[in-house]
Amino acid sequence: MFKKTLAGMFGLLLSLASCQSPDNAQTEQPAAQEITAAADTTKREPRPKPDYYNFRGVERKRVYICMDATEDTFHQKHDCPELITCKGQFRNLILARAIEDFDRYNCETCSANLAYIFDETYVP
Ligand SMILES: [Zn+2]
Incomplete structure (x- = not known):
């Protein structure tokens, strides 16, 4: 059977x-x-503090960051796929603080339009 x-x-x-x-x-x-x-197994190393940035005009924009030692980006979308994988706490703060106090860069997924902030050659 x-x-x-x-x-x-x-x-x-x-x-x-x-x-x-x-x-x-x-x-x-x-x-x-x-x-x-x-x-x-791949542990991401955060990039060092940005050498150059110019956030004039968008410094008060609210962004999200993941409070994890391996993270070095900020997000404009609270439901960004990169942010959702965050294992630590989220913070909602202004762009100026995210960059100056937390050394964050723009997220390529939800904030590619803000890459110019770190582009020294960018002319508005
Ligand atoms: Zn993002």
């Missing part, structure tokens, strides 16, 4: 597997695991 059920399940698995090429099925899985492992 048990054997028969097992054989039936095996047959089902085989028929499922035959829907896709066996080569693909075998190579996809280990690759996905490697990526996960790398993300877990």
